[in-house]
Amino acid sequence: MVSWVQRTAVIGAVVLVSGVVAAPGGAAVNDVGAGPEAGSATDGATPGGPATGEAAAAGEGAAADGGGDAAVTAEEVAAVVDDFRRTSRVPGVAVAVTHGTGVVHADGYGRTADGAEVTGRTTMAVASVSKSFTALTVLQLAEEGALDLDDPVREHLPEFAPDDPRTRDITVRQLLDQTSGLSDTGFAAFSGPQPETLRERVAQMRTAVPAAAPGERYEYHNPNYQVAARLVEVVRGEPFADVLAEHVFGPLGMADSGAADTADDLPPSARGHVRVAGIPLAAPEPPAFGGGSGGVLSTAEDMAAWLIAQNNGGAAADGARVLSEEGIAASHTPSDAGSYALGWDTGTTASGAPLVEHGGDLFTSTAYQALLPASGYGVAVMVNTASGPDAHALGALLVDLVDGADVPAPPSPWGGAAVDAALLVAAAGSAAAAGLGVRRAAGWARRRAGRPWWAAVRSLPLAAPAVLFGSVHLVMGALYRGRDVAWIQMAYLAPAFMLLLGVAALSGAAVLAARTAAVTRLRRTSRRTAEG
Numbered sequence: 001m002v003s004w005v006q007r008t009a010v011i012g013a014v015v016l017v018s019g020v021v022a023a024p025g026g027a028a029v030n031d032v033g034a035g036p037e038a039g040s041a042t043d044g045a046t047p048g049g050p051a052t053g054e055a056a057a058a059g060e061g062a063a064a065d066g067g068g069d070a071a072v073t074a075e076e077v078a079a080v081v082d083d084f085r086r087t088s089r090v091p092g093v094a095v096a097v098t099h100g101t102g103v104v105h106a107d108g109y110g111r112t113a114d115g116a117e118v119t120g121r122t123t124m125a126v127a128s129v130s131k132s133f134t135a136l137t138v139l140q141l142a143e144e145g146a147l148d149l150d151d152p153v154r155e156h157l158p159e160f161a162p163d164d165p166r167t168r169d170i171t172v173r174q175l176l177d178q179t180s181g182l183s184d185t186g187f188a189a190f191s192g193p194q195p196e197t198l199r200e201r202v203a204q205m206r207t208a209v210p211a212a213a214p215g216e217r218y219e220y221h222n223p224n225y226q227v228a229a230r231l232v233e234v235v236r237g238e239p240f241a242d243v244l245a246e247h248v249f250g251p252l253g254m255a256d257s258g259a260a261d262t263a264d265d266l267p268p269s270a271r272g273h274v275r276v277a278g279i280p281l282a283a284p285e286p287p288a289f290g291g292g293s294g295g296v297l298s299t300a301e302d303m304a305a306w307l308i309a310q311n312n313g314g315a316a317a318d319g320a321r322v323l324s325e326e327g328i329a330a331s332h333t334p335s336d337a338g339s340y341a342l343g344w345d346t347g348t349t350a351s352g353a354p355l356v357e358h359g360g361d362l363f364t365s366t367a368y369q370a371l372l373p374a375s376g377y378g379v380a381v382m383v384n385t386a387s388g389p390d391a392h393a394l395g396a397l398l399v400d401l402v403d404g405a406d407v408p409a410p411p412s413p414w415g416g417a418a419v420d421a422a423l424l425v426a427a428a429g430s431a432a433a434a435g436l437g438v439r440r441a442a443g444w445a446r447r448r449a450g451r452p453w454w455a456a457v458r459s460l461p462l463a464a465p466a467v468l469f470g471s472v473h474l475v476m477g478a479l480y481r482g483r484d485v486a487w488i489q490m491a492y493l494a495p496a497f498m499l500l501l502g503v504a505a506l507s508g509a510a511v512l513a514a515r516t517a518a519v520t521r522l523r524r525t526s527r528r529t530a531e532g
Contacts (some may be wrong), residue, residue, distance in 0.1 A: 127360025229292025278417025
């Protein structure tokens with residue numbers, strides 16, 4: 001019995017680590033944000049953005065400059081999405097592909113977690129894609145002369161006052177390019193108490209301990225963007241959600257987009273699924289704070305407007321401007337510390353073309369956006385599942401499509417499903433073995449009657465699954481080089497493994513209790529016999 005419990009727990013741990021580390025968007029353990037409730041829907045075209053409804057359908061496939069045919073058509077995009085959905089079995093998808101100032105395709109597919117149809121105007125979570133929106137609001141302040149990116153944060157946000165004196169030198173730019181020195185190792189943003197507002201988050205950071213000097217190295221840390229969003233609130237003198245609405249969503253015609261801070265604000269359309277044995281199961285988004293770092297909700301049509309502005313030097317299709325060409329270029333330029341820019345990451349496509357991108361992960365949904373500056377294409381994807389093939393995988397396929405590369409076959413969820421099935425079988429086996437161990441506890445005690453201390457030592461491994469079950473998030477955090485991981489994240493990232501571990505923990509506890517009781521009864525019987 002001892003060997004069975006140990007074996008199943010160890011096999012499960014190896015499978016979990018291999019699967020999570022190798023999965024697309026592996027940073028999911030620390031990319032969680034919360035989304036807002038959607039803005040009210042409006043009919044017809046929206047000012048500053050791409051045409052919606054029938055107008056959008058008529059305009060799909062138009063070239064970037066309004067003349068000629070685009071290299072990629074709406075039909076080609078839809079074919080890739082349909083193939084991905086058939087293979088991956090994702091419940092709901094929203095996709096936008098743009099070319100210059102034209103919309104190639106913007107639409108929704110499938111169903112939301114509550115069964116509603118996903119359309120081009122269905123609000124879904126964009127998670128950490130939100131960081132590019134936050135960065136833009138800071139850059140707007142810089143262009144207005146309200147601040148300089150190289151100003152110390154405290155100059156504009158005095159309430160940002162961690163006890164560690166090194167934080168006094170953190171600049172606004174270092175928040176945005178993730179080189180502030182702040183880290184999950186010095187501030188537990190996920191496993192600690194979750195705030196309700198940006199002000200509360202900044203106040204909590206008084207205990208934050210930098211892992212490096214400001215500017216020394218890149219380290220992805222969600223609170224960097226939460227501090228940046230609070231700075232925008234204070235400088236503007238209005239809530240961050242209102243800043244986005246007035247200075248970003250409004251000018252770009254993103255009428256169905258919005259922002260908030262916590263998972264409680266997610267509308268039903270933005271809630272998603274977890275996969276167990278390849279089957280997507282609707283699940284509530286657990287409590288998490290994502291203001292500034294992951295709090296934007298948007299639609300396929302609205303994200304098309306966003307992509308156009310990013311690829312058009314900060315101007316919407318109708319000319320409405322949210323940032324200068326220089327500001328957009330700055331936001332896409334990485335720091336000296338790595339590939340991360342200001343709310344965007346940088347790299348190259350399979351053909352070697354420049355790529356500007358960012359992904360995002362909630363517990364139950366994923367998002368991805370990409371810009372190909374050389375060709376003028378933009379891609380945005382939102383998928384309402386956070387495990388198995390997700391927005392990152394579909395986004396990669398669409399990037400290949402617009403980049404002119406051969407589009408590979410979509411990834412299948414069945415490899416992960418087979419692993420889950422094996423873990424579930426192992427859980428059932430652990431429970432069955434525990435029943436056998438409980439029934440045999442009396443015989444086990446009799447065979448070890450003369451060696452009680454050795455019996456106790458032999459039983460200690462039965463507690464190992466319970467210890468791992470309670471501390472698995474700490475193990476994963478260590479494997480991710482100190483990233484902060486909440487226990488609830490493990491339950492969402494690997495539900496089958498956590499079920500196995502929970503069953504193994506209960507199995508070990510049951511056998512341990514049965515053996516302890518058997519030993520106690522045997523000793524009492526022996527004592528009475530000796531006294532008689």
